[in-house]
Amino acid sequence: MEYEFILHPHPTTKPPDIATPEFIARYGISGELLEDFKDLVELRNEIIHPAHAATGTTDNWPLYLARVKAKGILESTGEEHDFVLLSQIASHRLFVWAVGIVRLLYEKVIISDPERMPLFAGYLASFDPPWFH
Numbered sequence: 001m002e003y004e005f006i007l008h009p010h011p012t013t014k015p016p017d018i019a020t021p022e023f024i025a026r027y028g029i030s031g032e033l034l035e036d037f038k039d040l041v042e043l044r045n046e047i048i049h050p051a052h053a054a055t056g057t058t059d060n061w062p063l064y065l066a067r068v069k070a071k072g073i074l075e076s077t078g079e080e081h082d083f084v085l086l087s088q089i090a091s092h093r094l095f096v097w098a099v100g101i102v103r104l105l106y107e108k109v110i111i112s113d114p115e116r117m118p119l120f121a122g123y124l125a126s127f128d129p130p131w132f133h
Contacts, residue, residue, distance in 0.1 A: 018105075027108040036101045039068050043098070046085060060084050073097050103127035 016022035019041055023029070029037060042065055055062045059082040061069050068074070073093035076082050103124065110120040 027105075027112050029105065029108055033101070033104055033108075035067065036097075037105060039065060040098055040101050043068065043089060043094075047089070055085065058082075061088060068094075071097065099127055 016026055024034060024037075046062075046065075057063065058080050059069070059076075061074075061082065062085070073091060073096075074088040075091045076088060082088060106120075106127065107124060110117050110124075
């Protein structure tokens with residue numbers, strides 16, 4: 001993470017990758033935010049590595065992402081048989097949810113260092129302009 005290097009040209013530790021337990025521990029990510037973060041990483045993997053196999057479910061949604069489906073933020077027919085996964089994630093509601101999760105993660109990172117927090121706090125507002133609602 002670039003954040004770790006700003007104002008610290010020679011950091012003593014390598015910044016953690018966001019998909020590691022070290023990142024989760026360093027920034028105190030837990031509870032609902034942690035579960036949402038894990039779901040967001042899985043959604044990212046579905047988009048970046050589109051080797052989609054049949055989900056084995058009638059709604060074309062993988063069971064390991066059932067929490068996301070339950071939020072009601074996907075494009076859906078509302079019927080038992082639903083759109084394919086990539087069509088379901090083409091949703092503005094999903095985008096708004098994802099930006100909200102990223103905002104909370106960003107906030108966790110910047111509050112971890114009170115000395116540098118004022119440099120980055122102003123960017124929090126960029127995550128919630130009116131068009132995300």
